[in-house]
Amino acid sequence: MLERIRDISARLFRRPGRPGHFVGGHGTAIHGRLETLPWLWPRRDYLLYVPLGFGGLDKRPLVVLLHGCKQAPEDFAAMTRIVALADRHGWLVLLPRQSEKANTLACWNWFDPASVAGNGEVAIVAAQVKSVQRAYGVHARRVFVAGLSAGGALAAALGVRHADMFAGVFVHSGLACGAASSMAQAAQAMAQGPTGDPVKLAAEARARMGRVRLPLLAVHGDADSVVAPVNSFQLVRQYLALNDKHPRAGPANERPAPDAEAFVPLPDGRQMRVAEYLDGRRVLARLIQVPQLAHAWSGGDPAYAFADAKAPDATALLGEFVEGRLRP
Numbered sequence: 001m002l003e004r005i006r007d008i009s010a011r012l013f014r015r016p017g018r019p020g021h022f023v024g025g026h027g028t029a030i031h032g033r034l035e036t037l038p039w040l041w042p043r044r045d046y047l048l049y050v051p052l053g054f055g056g057l058d059k060r061p062l063v064v065l066l067h068g069c070k071q072a073p074e075d076f077a078a079m080t081r082i083v084a085l086a087d088r089h090g091w092l093v094l095l096p097r098q099s100e101k102a103n104t105l106a107c108w109n110w111f112d113p114a115s116v117a118g119n120g121e122v123a124i125v126a127a128q129v130k131s132v133q134r135a136y137g138v139h140a141r142r143v144f145v146a147g148l149s150a151g152g153a154l155a156a157a158l159g160v161r162h163a164d165m166f167a168g169v170f171v172h173s174g175l176a177c178g179a180a181s182s183m184a185q186a187a188q189a190m191a192q193g194p195t196g197d198p199v200k201l202a203a204e205a206r207a208r209m210g211r212v213r214l215p216l217l218a219v220h221g222d223a224d225s226v227v228a229p230v231n232s233f234q235l236v237r238q239y240l241a242l243n244d245k246h247p248r249a250g251p252a253n254e255r256p257a258p259d260a261e262a263f264v265p266l267p268d269g270r271q272m273r274v275a276e277y278l279d280g281r282r283v284l285a286r287l288i289q290v291p292q293l294a295h296a297w298s299g300g301d302p303a304y305a306f307a308d309a310k311a312p313d314a315t316a317l318l319g320e321f322v323e324g325r326l327r328p
Helices: 002-012 073-080 082-089 120-136 150-161 183-192 198-209 230-242 314-326
Strands: 021-028 043-050 060-066 092-096 138-148 168-172 216-221 260-265 271-279 282-290
Touching: 021 120, 043 073, 043 082, 043 120, 060 073, 060 082, 060 120, 060 150, 060 314, 073 082, 073 092, 082 092, 082 314, 092 120, 120 138, 120 150, 138 150, 138 314, 150 168, 150 198, 150 230, 168 230, 168 314, 183 230, 198 230, 216 230, 216 314, 230 271, 230 282
Parallel strands: 060 092, 060 138, 138 168, 168 216, 216 282
Antiparallel strands: 021 043, 043 092, 260 271, 271 282
């Protein structure tokens, strides 16, 4: 709390911003109880990175970054090198922390029925976002959510259930909201694709919210044996439905036909496949398929688990996604 007071004071009195630093906090949600663990208090801790030079009264972008299984916010921040990017662009970065009481492997419970419905851990992270917005002067239209694996699945659910809160969703090696609604179904969905109907879920969510314009950037490795690449196809279909765009009919386990496509060469001779789904000139969804990439953050620090040092740099892709959305 003292750290927050100092930062707020610096903004109000226009004192020079301090060096970049982390502060801790927590978020609690009334509807944050999990259906599978109803006795667990609906609160989670988080780290917040406050960037170099933060100060003054200007509104800053906020990037929510959700770690995967067997990770902690500190590891995920180091693995992605997000601090350097945040300092460069002046972002606040919110890093929610999963509790071992909620999941012994530190996985987000994206498959819990409460989270699928927009309660559970979706509600808890949304409460964290609102808390940071109030305390740090975040720009209301410049909030992005990103995640890896289970964190990517929770990011997808946050976008579907709180489309009005976010300006963009970045999912690396993740799954669609509603891909599963139990732990057993989660294992099946990861291996074979969604057990539910993510497109129908998104269409129903859109019908409740009205007009939605929420872009998606999905990155997935073609060699991912933990979360099958078919999940990225269903994720794209879900966000197209959320944005009221309907690609040509085709099998659900195949990639929807894009409006534009390119094969981008990588330094080692591989080519990543980039498919775009458009509304006029505006990109509603972009799917990047990375050849030979397993279940890992592309371009991450190899000193950490679930990181692949080879290109493309997923953190740089996230930066381009966020900054591209921020340009007039």
